[in-house]
Amino acid sequence: MKIQQTFTERHVLAVLVDNEAGILAKIAGLFTARGYNIDSLTVADITEDHATSRITIVTNGPPPVIDQIISQLERLVPVHKVTDLTEAGPHVERELALVKVRGTGEARVEALRIADVFRASVIDTTTESFVFELTGASEKIDSFISLMRQLGLVEVGRSGIVGMMRGAEGA
Structure with missing residues (x-):
């Protein structure tokens, strides 16, 4: 068959x-x-x-x-x-994500270190959690979420992809 x-x-x-x-x-x-x-x-x-x-x-x-x-x-x-x-033809795609991560002690330091590598911004913080804002390709966001899952991922909100042709012409 x-x-x-x-x-x-x-x-x-x-x-x-x-x-x-x-x-x-x-x-x-x-x-x-x-x-x-x-x-x-x-x-x-x-x-x-x-x-x-x-x-x-x-x-x-x-x-x-x-x-x-x-x-x-x-x-x-x-x-x-x-x-x-x-x-x-050539186009750009981006997505926005808000990622809430629980963390204290060493996990908190590691979450901040990873966020820095991914150029994620801290847009809200408490003594027990962060909310990060991250923009980029979907694969970048998927990777960030995967790493944060290991550190205490609480919640994710994603905007969905927006895209636009490169150059002076419109779509």
């Missing part, structure tokens, strides 16, 4: 939409109805008149599925433009 492997790729999609009630539900519904997964989703109002928002979606799938997702998104009425940042 031959087992067929499905090649999946991670893609970051930038979707420009009218800023109207229900658009996020329409997009989430599109993914749900077809059994696609959303790994990360961020939304931001991007125009002065609050008429347009940018939705950044991170998803995984084989190339034909990614193409189908993009086609389906482009057919939604309030969608102006869909850009697959992964395919479009």
Whole structure:
């Protein structure tokens, strides 16, 4: 019996939409109805008149599925433009995380040392814990969280990925 492997790729999609009630539900519904997964989703109002928002979606799938997702998104009425940042060329991606770590004594010193290496900022502290703020690639944040787990990780909040094309052109 031959087992067929499905090649999946991670893609970051930038979707420009009218800023109207229900658009996020329409997009989430599109993914749900077809059994696609959303790994990360961020939304931001991007125009002065609050008429347009940018939705950044991170998803995984084989190339034909990614193409189908993009086609389906482009057919939604309030969608102006869909850009697959992964395919479009050089782009930057960042994520923000708030990481709460319990620590006293040597564990506290070690948490501060690791935070310094990762360029994480202490944004809140008590005698028994810290809240660190960290920005960067998802892999960097995953590594930081993994190290903090060993020292007393309490809670993590992550913003999800935002991405943008490099250079003067917009997405």
